[in-house]
Amino acid sequence: MLQLKCPWCGPRDETEYHYGGQAHVPYPEDPSALTDQEWAQYLFFRDNPKGPFAERWSHTIGCRRWFNVIRDTRTYEVLAVYTATDPRPDVASGGQA
Amino acid sequence: MADLTLLRRSPLETPFVSMAGLRVDPDSDGARSIEGVLGAALPRQCGVVTRNGAHSVLWLGPDEWLFVSEAETRSLVADLRAATVDAHAAVVDLSANRAVFELAGVNARKVLEKGCPVDLHPRVLADDTAVSTTLARVPVLLWKVDETLFRILPRSSFAPYVESWLRDAMEEFAPWDQSGS
Numbered sequence A: 001m002l003q004l005k006c007p008w009c010g011p012r013d014e015t016e017y018h019y020g021g022q023a024h025v026p027y028p029e030d031p032s033a034l035t036d037q038e039w040a041q042y043l044f045f046r047d048n049p050k051g052p053f054a055e056r057w058s059h060t061i062g063c064r065r066w067f068n069v070i071r072d073t074r075t076y077e078v079l080a081v082y083t084a085t086d087p088r089p090d091v092a093s094g095g096q097a
Numbered sequence B: 001m002a003d004l005t006l007l008r009r010s011p012l013e014t015p016f017v018s019m020a021g022l023r024v025d026p027d028s029d030g031a032r033s034i035e036g037v038l039g040a041a042l043p044r045q046c047g048v049v050t051r052n053g054a055h056s057v058l059w060l061g062p063d064e065w066l067f068v069s070e071a072e073t074r075s076l077v078a079d080l081r082a083a084t085v086d087a088h089a090a091v092v093d094l095s096a097n098r099a100v101f102e103l104a105g106v107n108a109r110k111v112l113e114k115g116c117p118v119d120l121h122p123r124v125l126a127d128d129t130a131v132s133t134t135l136a137r138v139p140v141l142l143w144k145v146d147e148t149l150f151r152i153l154p155r156s157s158f159a160p161y162v163e164s165w166l167r168d169a170m171e172e173f174a175p176w177d178q179s180g181s
């Protein structure tokens, strides 16, 4: 069981959260100017790194806030938790390369 | 006149508790107006419960609270609405949205630990703390009054399920009463 530290509520089990996919995917400035391929890229394509990955989580059972987590996809180690208005922290990989 | 307590779904349930949802920016004039009407501060931290007599205010989120009272609060809720009419705030009467169960006794924590992911040990969960979490996989607001008294507030539609789960979880601690009454 993954345990995440909600920025407002503290450590809670994964079952209290809802996963929201990759973080820092900005909505296009002018969607109607995009080609179909660019729009599809925005809608459907996400990174799938082996290592640190910034992703969104919502504390749906608790305070219902969205926040960001950097998690190492190899080890499930949580490297950083930060709010949606914070800049992405510069974290090195927590595990072995 | 019929005995209104017959409407209680369970002897475990505390009937007719008034509740109101409060949403406002805690750093705004609206928040200060609400606090003036309540006579209690809006808690600024997860778990904190503030009080004024029969009224309690429970933290739900950084801009969301649940007002709970065992007093008649119709005029108070109207006052809260009037005080926030010009503010970016929401005051919604949520009475009957949640059921209120009270679980009392020296084994109360042991019963809840069977189905709650939050650490209920007193070194983590202090007296008079309320947290949104799950019990038996359904969302509840769990309010620890003290080690021997917990209030459990599920949505009303989950109340019969939570009650039967609690009865089952309590059974081993009450071997002298198997009647289910």
Ligand SMILES: [Zn+2]
Binding pocket: A006, A007, A008, A009, A010, A059, A062, A063, A064, A065
């Ligand atoms: Zn939270």
